[in-house]
Amino acid sequence: MDNLSELLHGFTIAITVPHLALMVIGVLLGILVGVLPGLGAPNGVSLLLPLTFGMQPVSAIILLSSMYWGALFGGSVTSILFNIPGEPSSVATTFDGYPMARDGRPTTALATAFGSAAFGALVGVILITFLASWVAQVALAFGPPEYFAVYFLAFASFVGMGGAAPIKTVVALAIGFAIAAIGIDTVSGSVRLTMGIDELVKGVSFVVAVMGLFGIGELLVAVEEEFHARAVSSRIDWREVFGAVGRLPRHGVALLRSAAIGCWMGITPGGPTAASFMSYGIARRFSRRGRYFGTGEVEGIISPETADHAAGTSALLPMLSLGIPGSATAAVMMGGLMI
Amino acid sequence: MISRRALEFATAILTGSFGVAVVIQSLDNGIGWSSAGVDPGTFPFLTGIVIVAGSLYNLVRGALPAMSPANVPIAITSVELRRLAGLFVPAAIFVAAIPLLGIYIASALYVFAVLAIPQHRSILWSIAIAAATSLALYVVFERMFQVELPHGWLTAALGF
Numbered sequence: 001m002d003n004l005s006e007l008l009h010g011f012t013i014a015i016t017v018p019h020l021a022l023m024v025i026g027v028l029l030g031i032l033v034g035v036l037p038g039l040g041a042p043n044g045v046s047l048l049l050p051l052t053f054g055m056q057p058v059s060a061i062i063l064l065s066s067m068y069w070g071a072l073f074g075g076s077v078t079s080i081l082f083n084i085p086g087e088p089s090s091v092a093t094t095f096d097g098y099p100m101a102r103d104g105r106p107t108t109a110l111a112t113a114f115g116s117a118a119f120g121a122l123v124g125v126i127l128i129t130f131l132a133s134w135v136a137q138v139a140l141a142f143g144p145p146e147y148f149a150v151y152f153l154a155f156a157s158f159v160g161m162g163g164a165a166p167i168k169t170v171v172a173l174a175i176g177f178a179i180a181a182i183g184i185d186t187v188s189g190s191v192r193l194t195m196g197i198d199e200l201v202k203g204v205s206f207v208v209a210v211m212g213l214f215g216i217g218e219l220l221v222a223v224e225e226e227f228h229a230r231a232v233s234s235r236i237d238w239r240e241v242f243g244a245v246g247r248l249p250r251h252g253v254a255l256l257r258s259a260a261i262g263c264w265m266g267i268t269p270g271g272p273t274a275a276s277f278m279s280y281g282i283a284r285r286f287s288r289r290g291r292y293f294g295t296g297e298v299e300g301i302i303s304p305e306t307a308d309h310a311a312g313t314s315a316l317l318p319m320l321s322l323g324i325p326g327s328a329t330a331a332v333m334m335g336g337l338m339i
Numbered sequence: 340m341i342s343r344r345a346l347e348f349a350t351a352i353l354t355g356s357f358g359v360a361v362v363i364q365s366l367d368n369g370i371g372w373s374s375a376g377v378d379p380g381t382f383p384f385l386t387g388i389v390i391v392a393g394s395l396y397n398l399v400r401g402a403l404p405a406m407s408p409a410n411v412p413i414a415i416t417s418v419e420l421r422r423l424a425g426l427f428v429p430a431a432i433f434v435a436a437i438p439l440l441g442i443y444i445a446s447a448l449y450v451f452a453v454l455a456i457p458q459h460r461s462i463l464w465s466i467a468i469a470a471a472t473s474l475a476l477y478v479v480f481e482r483m484f485q486v487e488l489p490h491g492w493l494t495a496a497l498g499f
Contacts (some may be wrong), residue, residue, distance in 0.1 A: 181383040
């Protein structure tokens with residue numbers, strides 16, 4: 001129970017007016033940088049890092065973690081409203097979030113995403129508090145073979161459970177691998193697949209890939225169908241917000257399962273991206289309404305969002321206890337904490 | 340008008356040639372095992388093989404008569420094609436013009452052309468928006484974020 005009293009002590013420090021104000025500011029700033037597709041959580045947090053230099057350490061940690069969560073959630077907002085993920089881990093949210101928003105239920109989609117994100121993060125926090133020392137040992141045992149197994153499972157579940165023709169999915173996956181292999185190989189240091197073009201030595205950045213594959217693709221589809229922008233309007237109806245959050249417990253199994261997947265992937269540094277994809281794939285496989293996935297299913301939003309945020313939160317655990325960041329954003333944050 | 344079958348063909352050939360490029364390029368890095376372990380070209384080589392094989396499969400499958408109910412014969416009608424070209428062609432010209440004119444002049448011209456020609460806005464209004472766009476780009480990127488955007492050969496030749 002030592003942990004519990006320390007957790008409560010932490011709350012008494014955190015719940016003071018200036019700290020609460022900092023949290024609000026941090027989350028808003030985080031959502032702002034998360035919503036901008038080019039920026040994403042790691043870049044955004046590093047941009048905002050200088051703000052914390054003049055602060056007390058406690059305030060700095062509060063501001064940084066609020067920005068971290070804000071940025072994680074901001075990525076989901078653009079996924080749902082524009083079908084343009086703000087960061088890799090919210091790609092899986094577009095599969096059901098965007099169809100639901102286009103269906104005229106953007107508020108429900110956003111509220112569902114937010115509710116599941118909160119649940120995932122909460123589970124992550126509880127886990128961090130109670131299991132820190134035990135989990136640290138498990139995380140240390142996670143090596144290259146385990147990474148390979150986790151990602152292989154995530155990709156294989158995508159081929160097997162995707163709605164499109166499996167061979168086309170395989171080709172698309174392999175093209176993704178090939179694009180990721182462009183540039184300097186991190187293992188051997190040799191330059192691959194550049195065709196002698198100097199700009200490619202750095203590789204293809206995520207921003208470029210997302211803008212090309214999601215942004216321009218979405219624009220072309222919108223133009224093909226009708227000549228006006230089809231960003232879904234999102235007038236917020238509070239009854240709908242509370243209704244959507246209130247309906248979350250009905251999907252309790254999906255919530256718990258996704259939170260478990262997310263925590264596991266966050267601790268063993270598989271990261272939020274693998275977690276959200278795997279959670280989506282597994283939900284699709286086990287849900288009774290699995291064949292409706294991709295058309296705006298509630299569980300299709302819950303699963304990736306819960307796992308994403310559970311992983312995002314528990315990624316802080318290896319960082320705080322071992323100094324090994326579980327995600328790129330956590331790595332940037334660690335840089336901030338060390339100063 | 341573009342038929343579904345032509346689209347399947349084109350996509351398969353496109354992905355297939357990408358795969359061939361990946362395979363050829365990865366041979367430079369060596370495939371197989373050496374004293375240092377797996378050669379760096381092995382993984383791209385294998386993904387390239389997968390891309391080529393999958394593309395061939397898609398090519399053959401696309402050539403066969405409609406096999407699934409989802410196969411609609413016409414993928415893009417001529418009206419839709421014209422709309423797509425209306426977005427794509429000016430954008431392609433814009434991107435091609437950036438190395439020559441620099442991003443500020445090119446984006447001003449692009450915004451002006453897109454507003455003045457298909458939307459039939461007044462010339463004055465289009466010029467104002469175009470100038471404002473370039474100015475906003477300059478202020479946000481060069482001044483606030485200190486990011487150098489491409490200035491282009493023309494502006495360089497003029498001494499900026």
